[in-house]
Amino acid sequence: MADADEQAAEGIQELHAQSLWRIAGRRLLHKKLAVAAMVAIAIFYGAGLFAPLVAPYSFRDQDLQNNLQGPSLEHPFGTDRLGRDQLSRVIWAARTTIIVTVATMVTGSLLLAVGLGMLSGYMGGKVDTAIMRAGDVFASLPGLPMLILINATMRDSVRNWVDWLEGYLSTGEPVFIALIASLAAIAIASLATWLLGQGSRQASIGLAFAILSAGFMLALWGLQAIFATEGAADYFLIFGALSLFVWVGGARVIRSQVLSLRETEYILAARSMGGGTWRILTSHLLPNLSPIIIVGVSASLGAIAGSEIALTFLGVGIQQPTPSFGTLIFDAAPQTVLRNNPHLMIFPAVVVGMLIFAFNLLGDALNDVFTPKAR
Numbered sequence: 001m002a003d004a005d006e007q008a009a010e011g012i013q014e015l016h017a018q019s020l021w022r023i024a025g026r027r028l029l030h031k032k033l034a035v036a037a038m039v040a041i042a043i044f045y046g047a048g049l050f051a052p053l054v055a056p057y058s059f060r061d062q063d064l065q066n067n068l069q070g071p072s073l074e075h076p077f078g079t080d081r082l083g084r085d086q087l088s089r090v091i092w093a094a095r096t097t098i099i100v101t102v103a104t105m106v107t108g109s110l111l112l113a114v115g116l117g118m119l120s121g122y123m124g125g126k127v128d129t130a131i132m133r134a135g136d137v138f139a140s141l142p143g144l145p146m147l148i149l150i151n152a153t154m155r156d157s158v159r160n161w162v163d164w165l166e167g168y169l170s171t172g173e174p175v176f177i178a179l180i181a182s183l184a185a186i187a188i189a190s191l192a193t194w195l196l197g198q199g200s201r202q203a204s205i206g207l208a209f210a211i212l213s214a215g216f217m218l219a220l221w222g223l224q225a226i227f228a229t230e231g232a233a234d235y236f237l238i239f240g241a242l243s244l245f246v247w248v249g250g251a252r253v254i255r256s257q258v259l260s261l262r263e264t265e266y267i268l269a270a271r272s273m274g275g276g277t278w279r280i281l282t283s284h285l286l287p288n289l290s291p292i293i294i295v296g297v298s299a300s301l302g303a304i305a306g307s308e309i310a311l312t313f314l315g316v317g318i319q320q321p322t323p324s325f326g327t328l329i330f331d332a333a334p335q336t337v338l339r340n341n342p343h344l345m346i347f348p349a350v351v352v353g354m355l356i357f358a359f360n361l362l363g364d365a366l367n368d369v370f371t372p373k374a375r
Contacts, residue, residue, distance in 0.1 A: 027369045034365030037358040044355055048094030055088040059323045068341050078343040080331065090348055092323040097355075100238050100308045100318075101301050108243035109250055109300045114293055116247065117254025118281055122262055132255070135248040143245050144310070150241040151316040158240075159233035234318045238308055246304060250296050257292055261285055291370035298366050302359030309352060325352050 028034055047054050063083035071078045077086035120131040261267060262285070270280050311317035312326025320327060325348050331337070332344035 028365060031365045031368070033361050037361040037365070040354060040358040041362065044094055044351075044358075045098055047091050048096075048098040051091045051095045055085075055091040057085040057088040059084065059089045059092040060321060061085065061088075070341075071343055077347045078341070080344060081337075086328075086344065086347060089323045089328060090325075090351055093325045093328055093348070094351070096235075096318055096322060096324045097305050097308060099235055100242070101304045103235065103239040104242045104246060104304045105297055105301060107239065108246035109297050109304075110293070112243060112247035113250030113296070114254055114286075114289070117251035118258055118285060118289070120251065121255040121258025122281060122285065128255070131251070135251055138245055139248045141245075144307075147241050147245070147307070147311055148314060148316050150244075151237055151311060155233070155237060155316075158237045234322065238311065238317055242304060242307055246300060250300070253292060253296060254289060257289055258285060261288055291366075295363060295366045295370060298359060299363040302356040302363075305352075305359075306356060 061084060063079070065083065066075075066079055067081050067083040069075060069079045069083075075085050075087065077090060080086055080089070116131050116135075120128045267280060267284055270284055308317055309324065309326040309329070312324040313330050314326075315330075317326055318324040328348040329345065329352075332341070332348070338345055
């Protein structure tokens with residue numbers, strides 16, 4: 001009887017959440033600046049993701065006879081000192097920004113911030129104290145100098161580790177094993193669900209294992225794709241260092257919300273009906289935290305992109321020849337280059353400025369949509 005009541009309550013909560021999401025979607029689409037920001041971000045991400053197809057030239061192609069040319073029909077953004085097409089390098093730099101921002105967002109803003117924030121707020125006690133004190137330590141450290149120190153001292157170690165892992169993954173054995181394991185786990189979970197019923201604990205455990213196995217397989221495929229990209233060690237180093245610092249603010253916000261939600265009636269009712277910690281966190285707390293998470297992630301993407309560009313500009317981020325907005329701006333920064341060839345600075349700077357501005361507009365719009373009282 002308790003399970004039936006709990007499932008009914010979850011069904012009502014799910015319907016309520018769906019209606020709220022529809023209302024939020026309509027509000028967002030009525031904001032013209034937000035729609036324009038989403039279009040700009042979509043164009044940026046689309047160009048970066050499909051850079052090999054979109055870019056008219058490779059970022060490596062050189063034409064020393066046509067170096068430092070101004071914008072033209074053949075080269076809309078001009079060429080740099082080595083005769084490389086600047087538009088192509090901007091598009092490939094967008095790809096670099098996407099890889100770093102998405103990886104840092106998943107590890108830092110989602111896994112670490114949301115996971116640790118929920119655990120800290122819900123568990124309380126020593127768990128809360130340990131997580132928050134760790135956050136205080138990272139928050140007290142000067143962010144940019146620490147990022148520079150990490151990147152300068154650990155680059156060789158990370159590159160050696162990436163080279164070893166790349167060689168191991170290139171054999172194809174880990175992906176094949178993960179594929180077999182995920183297919184077996186999905187088959188077992190489907191059989192358990194059919195035999196035991198969808199609501200049984202064994203079926204839920206099997207389904208969770210299947211999802212984790214499939215996720216592990218996809219992660220290995222993703223790692224192979226990253227390792228196939230030149231400068232993989234730089235990517236891992238940058239998003240690893242950024243993830244150590246980006247989670248603190250988000251975890252504190254999530255913790256404060258969980259502290260206020262865990263004493264609400266429906267959470268207390270779920271506990272009284274025997275709901276476990278995992279079930280309460282994923283089925284009751286996480287859906288109510290989704291608006292805050294979305295707003296936080298949209299706000300952090302611009303900051304993450306800016307951090308990567310700043311580190312690369314200072315020489316401790318993405319290294320040549322991999323294109324990055326940091327290297328593009330650095331190459332155009334000398335006074336003689338800037339005075340004689342301003343297009344080398346203008347186009348990358350305008351793209352970066354529009355991207356960060358679009359993220360800020362989208363974050364403000366999402367904040368207004370999900371918290372209308374703040375307007």
